[in-house]
Amino acid sequence: MDHIGIDVHKKDSQICILTEAGELLERRVRTEPDRFAEVLGHRWRARILIESATESEWVARCLEALGHEVIVADPNFAPMYAQRTRKVKTDRRDARALAEACLLGAYRRAHRLSDEQRHVRARLTVRDALVRTRTGYIAVIRSLLRQHGWRVRSGAAETFSCRVRELPLPGRWLSEIAPLLAVMRHVNHQLAYSDERIETVTRTDARVRRLRTVPNVGPVTAAAFVAAIDDVTRFRGAHEVEAPAS
Numbered sequence: 001m002d003h004i005g006i007d008v009h010k011k012d013s014q015i016c017i018l019t020e021a022g023e024l025l026e027r028r029v030r031t032e033p034d035r036f037a038e039v040l041g042h043r044w045r046a047r048i049l050i051e052s053a054t055e056s057e058w059v060a061r062c063l064e065a066l067g068h069e070v071i072v073a074d075p076n077f078a079p080m081y082a083q084r085t086r087k088v089k090t091d092r093r094d095a096r097a098l099a100e101a102c103l104l105g106a107y108r109r110a111h112r113l114s115d116e117q118r119h120v121r122a123r124l125t126v127r128d129a130l131v132r133t134r135t136g137y138i139a140v141i142r143s144l145l146r147q148h149g150w151r152v153r154s155g156a157a158e159t160f161s162c163r164v165r166e167l168p169l170p171g172r173w174l175s176e177i178a179p180l181l182a183v184m185r186h187v188n189h190q191l192a193y194s195d196e197r198i199e200t201v202t203r204t205d206a207r208v209r210r211l212r213t214v215p216n217v218g219p220v221t222a223a224a225f226v227a228a229i230d231d232v233t234r235f236r237g238a239h240e241v242e243a244p245a246s
Contacts, residue, residue, distance in 0.1 A: 002046035004068075005098025007091045008055050015039060016095035017046075018103055026092065031055060033062045041066045049102035051075040052110035060112070073101075077108040113230050120201060120227045127194040127220065131157075134187045137180045144177060145169075158188055198223050 007014040008031060017025040029035040040046070040063065047069045050056055060070040079101075101107050113121065138160050142152055145167070152163050161181050199219040202208040211222035235241055 002043065003099055003103040004040070004046050004048040005095045005100070005102055006048060006050045006059070006063075007095040007098060008050050008053060008059050009091070010055065012091075013059075014091040014095040016092075016099040018099045024096075026095070028091075031059070036062055037066060040068065043068075045069065047071065047102055049073055049098045049107060051098070056110075057112065057118070071102065071107060072110045072112055073098075073107040074110045079106045111230065111234055113227075117227045117230045120198070120223055123194060123198050123201070124220070124224050124227060127191065127198065130187055130191045130194060134184060134191070137184050137187070141177050141180055145173070148173060158191075161185065161188075195220060202226070 002020055003018045005016045011031060013029055013031045013036075015027045015029060017023075017027075019025065027039050029039055036059070040048075045067050048063055049071050050059060050063075050073070052072050052075055056072050060072050063070045134157055138157060141160075141164065145152060145164075150167055150169065150173075152160065152167065155163055161184055164177070164181065202219060202223045205223075205226060207226045208219065208222045211217050211225060212219060229235075229241065
């Protein structure tokens with residue numbers, strides 16, 4: 001069996017092939033399905049090692065569709081690069097090191113999320129971006145109003161705009177923050193939509209339902225925890241899941 005290491009990047013990827021006959025073949029290709037198929041689609045089933053990264057999952061699926069065995073490895077596993085003879089880091093040397101690690105079995109598999117939890121994580125990521133956006137707008141508005149001696153009373157982020165409008169602000173000051181208030185209205189709508197979709201897609205998950213029985217744990221927190229764990233059998237015990245002691 002051939003052993004292949006691929007140093008995957010956003011635009012280009014370096015491929016190193018160690019053939020069963022002892023040959024070393026190297027190619028640099030665009031990180032695109034057609035280019036991978038062009039180089040590896042006609043070859044016999046090989047074992048391919050790539051690092052876990054942003055592009056690794058779709059690349060792994062693409063290579064598996066070509067009939068190869070794909071291992072997504074933890075990039076923090078130092079022995080994987082033990083065969084790299086020089087300290088200068090290049091894509092070519094990294095691809096060779098991955099191919100050699102693939103041949104020697106000197107790697108540690110990274111967890112690959114299930115399809116279901118990948119989509120849940122994507123929804124949670126979008127929701128987090130919306131929350132951060134709203135939080136930033138609130139901070140800016142509070143700061144601008146404080147410069148004129150106005151303070152917005154405490155309350156939920158969802159009702160912040162209403163609490164701002166309770167203040168007897170002069171028209172000029174209100175017009176200064178009006179664009180942010182208008183955008184926040186749309187952000188709140190999208191956050192409500194995100195929360196509804198997360199609750200809907202996780203409603204049938206028994207793990208999420210069980211976590212929601214804990215006081216103060218809602219659907220978003222429960223879904224985030226389940227998405228982070230994904231397959232509980234990958235842990236040998238509860239201590240591998242807990243946060244490290246500070």
